[in-house]
Amino acid sequence: MHPEKNVSYDKLSRNIALTIIAVSLAPLILVGGLIFDQFRSIYHEKVYAHLAELVDKHKHEIDSFLKEKLSEIQYLNKVFTYEQLSDPVFIENTLKGLRQQYGRIFVDLGVIDENGKQVAYAGPLELLGADYSQAQWYKKSRNKTTYISDVFMGLRQSPHFIITINNMDKQQWTLRASIDFLAFSSIVENIRIGETGCAYILNREGVFQTTPLNNQKMALTPIKSTLIPASVRGITIREALAENDDTYITVSSPMKNGDWSLVYQQNYADAFSAMTRSEMVTLIIFLLGGVAIVATAIVISRKLVVRLKSMDVESELMSKQIVETGKLAAIGELAAGIAHEINNPVAIMIEEAGWVSDLLEDEKAQIKASTEIDRALHQVRTQGQRCKDITHKLLSFARQSDSRATEISLPELVEEVVDISMQQAKYAKVDFSLDLDTDLPSINASTTELQQVLLNLVNNSIQAMEPVGGVLSVSCGTEDSQILISVADTGPGIAAANLNRIFDPFFTTKPVGKGSGLGLSICFGIIHQMGGEIDVESTVGKGTRFNIRLPIPPHHTNQETPKEMLHD
Structure with missing residues (x-):
């Protein structure tokens, strides 16, 4: 194979592989991209909707908690008078009743007069007589019937917030109650999702009213606002950038009439970790599929090119065989012409030898060497007839x-x-060793084709025994109701590995230029076309035997059956 052809085959293999890869991967990448995009979009909407619903639910829970505590204090204000609640024993018993009914959520109770002085107190601290006239929460509550303060440290130096009920009767006074901060903050801190998700409350000024997870009071810079389902109103979802350049999702909802905001925050990677895992698994599957497509494309392209190479080789061999066949045909025509030209002078030579022999009959007595001349003329006639027979058969x-x-x-x-x-x-x-059954029935077949088969087998056997020589045995007879023709030689034999391929087109064990590999293939085709079989038996070092089995014509079989029955 020429180097140029190898280069073209390699290029063809690459082109086929690239075409298969492109045709296979283009739809895969397109569909995969669309699926990825739709999956991300749907998953984002799902996560945002879930977070919005979660924050909205907890906002209502916290609002309900505050309203309940406010209602409970309002109930005391309606049921009891200023004089009753100002009694130290009565207010102490009232606080105990609240704690027995609602737990230790209420830390203390107090009554404040119109000047901001606490005139009655029940609780763990010594706050009787405390002056709240300058306290921010007290100032903000003065113009409101009910008020819930922000979380602050106050005189007790611990975080808490206060619920106040202002009475606007003839005598102005305020009923106040401190709420346990730990009980309140636990409601907020229960909002946990993933590893980084946490919730906290901010007031209007952005001051933390509860402590976030691990006290992570990060400064978040909003970078993007995201729409949420219309069914959840008042919820704002943003993607924000933290000081450490991590992206966080913040979900906020106003509460306590807009004074506070419930905020939930979670690291973006943590919130979408399940999506990321799914995308990675899908990407790995896509990559494995792509690798499989590429490998398959390469294997298929190489197989196609190998097959194409084989077909080209067979085509070249066929072309060479056609050329050789043309040469043989020309040689055959030339041989036939030469045989015809030789046949004429040989015939004349035989006739002249006979004429000379007749002349010598009359002159035998006068010629001393008549006996030698007769022998020579007889030899001329014999050899001339032999030449004539050979040219006639050719x-x-x-x-x-x-x-x-x-x-x-x-x-x-x-x-x-x-x-x-x-x-x-x-x-x-x-x-030659011939064993021919002269009683063998004639068969109906093409003389030319059958002669070609036998001549091919005989010539192969002769060539196999060159130059050492040997015995070529040819026999024909009947066996198992079939005509059997055998051609056996005592040559070197055929290797067992080649026996299964001996009838394949273009397969030959002869040296280059000595055979085309088509002879036995043609013989195989001719015999099978006649309805017969041909097989080979060979032993290395002992020889080879070709067996041809042809069906006996039906009329001969029918004729033999009565004879066999009579014989039996």
């Missing part, structure tokens, strides 16, 4: 080209083939 073989079926006598056909090959066998030191 002409007969060269002119047979009709593939129509005719009645053939196999023993006669075998003898003709042996006669034609006799000279070649003589030079190869090969002796």
Whole structure:
């Protein structure tokens, strides 16, 4: 194979592989991209909707908690008078009743007069007589019937917030209660999702009213606002950038009439970790599929190119065989012409030898060497007749080209083939051994094709025994209701590895230039077309035997059946 052809085959292989890869991967990448985009969009909406619903739910829970505590203090204000609540024993018993009914959520109770002085107190601290007139929460509560303060430290130096009820009767006074901060903050801190999700409350000024997870009071810079489902009103979702450059999702909702905001925050990667894992698994599957497509494309392209190479090789061999066949045909025509030209002078030579012999009959007495001359003339006639027979058989073989079926006598056909090959066998030191059944029934077949098969087998056997020589045995007879023709030689034999391929087109064990590898393939085709079989038996170092089995014509079988029955 020329280097240029190898380069073209490699280029063709690459082009086929690239085409298969492009046609296979383009839809995969397009569909995969669309699925990825839709998946991300749907998953984002799902996560945001879930967070919005979660924050909205907890906002209502916290608002309900505050309203309940406010209602409970309002109930005390309506049921009891200023004089009753100002009684130290009564207010102490009232606080105990609240704690028995609602737990230790209420830290203390107090009554404040119109000047901001606490005139009655029940609780763990010594706050009786405390002056709240300058306290921010007290100032903000003065113009409101009810008020819930921000979380602050106050006189007790611990975080808490206060619920106040202002009475606007003839005598202004305020009923206040401190709420346990830990009980309140636990409601907020229960909002936890993932590893980084946490919730906290901010007031209008952005001051933390509860402490976030691990006290992470980060400064978040909003970078993007995200729309949320219309069913959740008042919720704002933003993506914000933290000081450490991590992206966080913040979900906020106003509460306590807008004074506070419930904020939930979570690291973006943590919130979408399940989506990221799904995308990674999907990406790995896509990559494995892509690798499989590429590998398959390469394998298929190489197989196609190998097959194409094989077809090109077969085509080249076929072209060479056609050329060789043309040469053989020309040589055959030339041989036929030469045989015809030789046949004429040989015939004249034989006639002249006979004429000279007749002349010598009359002059024997006068010629001293008449005996030698008779012997010489007899030899001339004998050898001339032999030349005539050889040229006649050569002409007969060269002119047979009709593939129509005719009645053939196999023993006669075998003898003709042996006669034609006799000279070649003589030079190869090969002796013929014939075992021909003269009673063999004639068969209906093409003389030319069957002669070609036998001549091919005989020539192969002679060539196999060159130059050492040997014995070529040809036999024909019947076996198992079939006609059996055998051609056996004592040559070197055929290796067992080659026996299964011996009838394949273009397969040959002969040296380059000695054979095309088509002879046995043609023989195989001809015999099978006749309805017969051909097989080979060979042993290395002992020889090879080709067996041809042809069906006996039906009329011969029918004729033999009564004889066999009579014989039995």
